[in-house]
Amino acid sequence: DSGVTQTPKHLITATGQRVTLRCSPRSGDLSVYWYQQSLDQGLQFLIQYYNGEERAKGNILERFSAQQFPDLHSELNLSSLELGDSALYFCASSVGTHRGDEQFFGPGTRLTVL
Amino acid sequence: AQSVSQHNHHVILSEAASLELGCNYSYGGTVNLFWYVQYPGQHLQLLLKYFSGDPLVKGIKGFEAEFIKSKFSFNLRKPSVQWSDTAEYFCAVNTNAGKSTFGDGTTLTVKP
Numbered sequence: 744d745s746g747v748t749q750t751p752k753h754l755i756t757a758t759g760q761r762v763t764l765r766c767s768p769r770s771g772d773l774s775v776y777w778y779q780q781s782l783d784q785g786l787q788f789l790i791q792y793y794n795g796e797e798r799a800k801g802n803i804l805e806r807f808s809a810q811q812f813p814d815l816h817s818e819l820n821l822s823s824l825e826l827g828d829s830a831l832y833f834c835a836s837s838v839g840t841h842r843g844d845e846q847f848f849g850p851g852t853r854l855t856v857l
Numbered sequence: 858a859q860s861v862s863q864h865n866h867h868v869i870l871s872e873a874a875s876l877e878l879g880c881n882y883s884y885g886g887t888v889n890l891f892w893y894v895q896y897p898g899q900h901l902q903l904l905l906k907y908f909s910g911d912p913l914v915k916g917i918k919g920f921e922a923e924f925i926k927s928k929f930s931f932n933l934r935k936p937s938v939q940w941s942d943t944a945e946y947f948c949a950v951n952t953n954a955g956k957s958t959f960g961d962g963t964t965l966t967v968k969p
Contacts, residue, residue: 745900776957785961786947799956833901842951843889843908848901 746770747849749834755855761822764852768815768836774798775817776837776846777809781830792817793840821854829856859884861950863960870938871968878933878963880948890931891949892922893959901947907931918942940969 746769756762768775777789788801792811803809806824811817821828831851837844864879882888892904905916912924922933931948948960 745902747900778959786959788957788959791957801956835901842887842953843906844951845891845903845906846957848893850900 745847747836747847749849749852753853757857758824760824764819764832766817766834769847772836772838774837774840775811776835777819778833779830798840824856826856829854859950859952859958861948861958861960863948863963865963867964869966872940873937876935876938878946880931882929882950884952889951892933893947894944896944938967940967943967
């Protein structure tokens with residue numbers, strides 16, 4: 744158990760819908776990262792937050808947005824869903840923002856868009 | 858833009874065979890390098906990381922990796938694999954810009 748929790752574990756929805764994925768970091772960690780893992784694209788970095796502020800952005804679509812709340816949990820919002828958004832979405836946390844910080848990963852949320 | 862390339866998508870070995878998984882990255886600045894492992898049904902977890910100093914890094918479960926700066930490589934090795942090493946292995950690069958870049962992963966299957 745990494746100490747990072749993600750809900751829900753599974754999510755099935757239809758095209759055009761909007762969903763929210765939730766992540767709680769390890770106790771004491773201030774950074775939260777979001778990743779998308781699909782079969783044909785590996786693990787793609789989406790976005791990083793540190794203590795409530797966006798710190799780094801990766802290949803995140805405009806239809807996707809995220810935020811980190813004062814209690815440090817984070818939510819990833821996916822809207823106007825398409826079939827190609829079906830993937831495993833991972834959240835990770837780390838102590839800070841140093842490039843040497845280890846990331847601790849949650850179990851992931853499997854999103855299926857029908 | 859930084860990128861990470863893992864040369865092998867799927868490796869199949871017999872128990873006691875030696876393992877080497879290739880990882881090359883492209884980035885001109887200072888980096889930290891990681892290998893993460895994902896066992897079946899489990900979350901990703903850190904295997905080892907290079908921070909600075911000795912380029913030969915030892916991790917958990919007998920794994921090691923060597924950082925060769927001139928070759929932009931960080932290959933993972935294990936002298937003798939076990940069935941329990943069956944997993945997916947990811948090489949990752951972190952830079953000062955805050956972005957984490959992962960390779961596509963290598964699936965290792967160890968036959969008993």
